[in-house]
């Protein structure tokens with residue numbers, strides 16, 4: 082850039098830069114004070130248009146005007162971004178049960194049941210009797226001959242009366258309402274799941290399932306029955322294992338959080354530096370245009386230099402630049418914060 086400057090600058094410019102005295106128009110001999118001033122201003126113009134300035138150190142060396150697409154995608158917005166990827170992978174491999182120890186406990190409680198969360202009605206023979214697939218259980222649910230307990234479970238969701246889903250026959254027996262097959266299937270789900278919950282409860286696992294009266298919006302879920310775990314001496318070993326798991330999980334989550342935050346900060350910093358570089362390049366171009374146009378219009382070195390000073394004042398408070406610099410500081414701060422957090426956690 083500075084090379085070109087010498088081409089369009091007035092003939093005196095190069096001489097002034099070298100400290101050779103020149104006479105201003107209308108002067109017969111060079112004036113010492115004028116020359117000192119011109120020398121300072123010419124040096125300033127030269128430096129302001131110098132693309133090799135040390136100030137460049139904070140910018141990227143990217144030569145393209147476009148930021149690589151991957152560098153901008155530093156978002157934490159994906160729907161399951163808050164769930165560590167190793168947990169997501171775990172979940173897929175264990176029938177949707179995130180914790181391996183919990184999955185193992187379910188397997189121990191119901192070794193013959195492939196998936197406790199699958200709808201029990203899907204294994205019901207056409208209009209037949211549902212039987213627990215746990216081999217030595219033998220529990221059956223007959224939709225056409227409900228027990229009092231089963232009626233109570235359904236009643237807790239559907240209430241009693243005409244819309245309760247239960248029809249009481251003349252012989253006193255209770256059955257599901259055949260007129261509404263959709264509801265029959267829901268009731269079978271509810272009763273089957275409630276039976277599985279009974280199995281799991283003995284192993285300190287709470288099992289819950291979606292409301293049979295509404296469209297299923299979630300799958301059944303399970304978790305440790307913490308209260309039972311704490312009060313039964315027999316479960317002390319399991320409890321201790323779970324506590325150890327919890328600690329390990331905490332460490333893993335922390336590691337994962339650090340990784341996410343540092344990656345985000347690094348990518349963000351790269352992106353913002355890229356934009357700063359581009360901003361800077363445009364600003365330099367505008368400076369050069371200003372100087373060239375003024376020199377070509379016959380303006381003096383001093384006038385041009387003062388205009389450049391004003392231009393650079395405006396650059397300093399430019400909102401785009403200020404915003405980018407703030408963003409850069411934010412990402413730097415994030416980097417510092419998570420690096421020190423990582424150090425602290427690694428010593429725990």
Ligand SMILES: [Zn+2]
Nearest residue numbers: 213215218220
């Ligand atoms: Zn059973």
Ligand SMILES: [Zn+2]
Nearest residue numbers: 309313315316
């Ligand atoms: Zn117990």
Ligand SMILES: [Zn+2]
Nearest residue numbers: 155345349412
């Ligand atoms: Zn960011």
